[in-house]
Amino acid sequence: MAKQIIERLIDDLDGGDAEETVTFALDGVNYTIDLSTKNASKLRELFAPYQSAGTRLGRGAGTWRPGLAPKQGRNSRADNAAIREWATKNGHELAERGRIPVHIVEAYETAKAAPGKAPAAEVKAPVKATRRSGKRAAAAVA
Incomplete structure (x- = not known):
């Protein structure tokens, strides 16, 4: 046919x-x-x-959405892993997956430029990663 x-x-x-x-x-x-x-x-x-x-x-x-790093100048996977590790050690609330908020990337870059002076974490509602019907979702913990 x-x-x-x-x-x-x-x-x-x-x-x-x-x-x-x-x-x-x-x-x-x-x-x-x-x-x-x-x-x-x-x-x-x-x-x-x-x-x-x-x-x-x-x-x-x-x-571009406020609060998220723009596409140009994105970090590599290794950079993202280092940023996540640094953020966790320095009290920043960060989901295990997904985009890293721009304020955390900026704090990491500042700390990297001036070692020993880690910027204080901003106080925000903790984020808990959940799974719903096979899709990732984030829910704020109150």
């Missing part, structure tokens, strides 16, 4: 044929839209004044 699969891009604005998928981000949310060459040019022209006035973050910067 033979099967032929044809993938056709449809312009999300006017329903005609689309030649490309355009990716853009606004207010920390990434979007994709399939557009014809004509509509893609219109979109690029519309964004042009904002792009030229804005500051480029680079490709693949992803979204």
Whole structure:
């Protein structure tokens, strides 16, 4: 039995044929839209004044959320293990897995730059790692 699969891009604005998928981000949310060459040019022209006035973050910067370290300049696994070990020894509350909050990474970097002067841990609600239906979840312990 033979099967032929044809993938056709449809312009999300006017329903005609689309030649490309355009990716853009606004207010920390990434979007994709399939557009014809004509509509893609219109979109690029519309964004042009904002792009030229804005500051480029680079490709693949992803979204940024306060309290989490940005993607660029990420630590290696070995660095993360060292940060977790340091944080535990210095009274910082930290889950065993997941992203390391930016304030802990900054405290670690400060301590590494000035040995013997470990920054005091911030007082926060302890975090307890739990598993629910095969997925990781964190619950604050009150």
